[in-house]
Amino acid sequence: MKPDFDLSLYLVLDPDMCGGHAAALRTADLATRNGATVVQLRAPEWKKRAWLALAVDLKALLAPRGVPLIINDHVDIALAADADGVHVGQKDLPAHVVRRLIGPNKLLGLSTSSLADLRGVDADLVDYIGVGPVYPTGTKEDANPVLGVVKLAQLLVEKPLPAVAIGGIGIAQAAEVIGAGADGVAVVSAICAATDPAAASVQLGATIASAREVA
Numbered sequence: 001m002k003p004d005f006d007l008s009l010y011l012v013l014d015p016d017m018c019g020g021h022a023a024a025l026r027t028a029d030l031a032t033r034n035g036a037t038v039v040q041l042r043a044p045e046w047k048k049r050a051w052l053a054l055a056v057d058l059k060a061l062l063a064p065r066g067v068p069l070i071i072n073d074h075v076d077i078a079l080a081a082d083a084d085g086v087h088v089g090q091k092d093l094p095a096h097v098v099r100r101l102i103g104p105n106k107l108l109g110l111s112t113s114s115l116a117d118l119r120g121v122d123a124d125l126v127d128y129i130g131v132g133p134v135y136p137t138g139t140k141e142d143a144n145p146v147l148g149v150v151k152l153a154q155l156l157v158e159k160p161l162p163a164v165a166i167g168g169i170g171i172a173q174a175a176e177v178i179g180a181g182a183d184g185v186a187v188v189s190a191i192c193a194a195t196d197p198a199a200a201s202v203q204l205g206a207t208i209a210s211a212r213e214v215a
């Protein structure tokens with residue numbers, strides 16, 4: 001069976017930004033004890049052996065907490081670590097291929113950044129979408145053009161699936177993207193580069209929860 005998932009506070013874990021394998025595990029531990037609801041491992045600069053070692057450790061940490069572990073892009077690592085799902089971009093393997101490889105019981109997320117991307121989502125194959133970048137970000141060098149919150153809201157009207165907003169989101173932006181219709185907030189630097197990842201997670205989680213009450 002597919003795991004339940006709650007997109008509210010979606011941590012995209014960049015182990016280099018955290019300070020390496022051990023520091024990334026610690027960040028994931030602190031974040032998920034303090035409100036993060038999903039962890040995606042994304043290590044664009046890492047060799048697969050290192051990805052796998054961290055993915056296995058993350059799975060052992062997160063599974064008892066019921067927090068899904070998603071692997072960015074690499075289906076083989078997701079399967080080898082028995083992660084809960086895979087997240088792909090528009091230029092990665094197509095959703096129908098990933099779904100065939102991972103089977104029916106794992107989560108599949110897809111990045112989108114335009115109306116054309118949204119309209120291309122097959123909601124029978126994909127479980128959730130990422131939408132962004134909403135704001136300027138220094139984390140992803142090849143990020144698409146910034147959408148801004150008005151365009152985000154326009155795109156989210158068309159969302160075929162639960163959607164998490166990403167790109168340049170911190171505590172100051174979280175309420176705005178929830179108000180624009182996002183089901184959750186995906187962050188890299190707001191937690192991985194925080195001096196206190198636990199406090200950052202608590203503040204993000206509280207901001208998202210109160211924004212939802214008024215949305």
Ligand code: TZP
Binds near residue numbers: 012
């Ligand atoms: N995809 C779109 S923007 C982005 C990704 C992975 C990076 C977001 O990082 P940050 O630090 O939360 O702006």
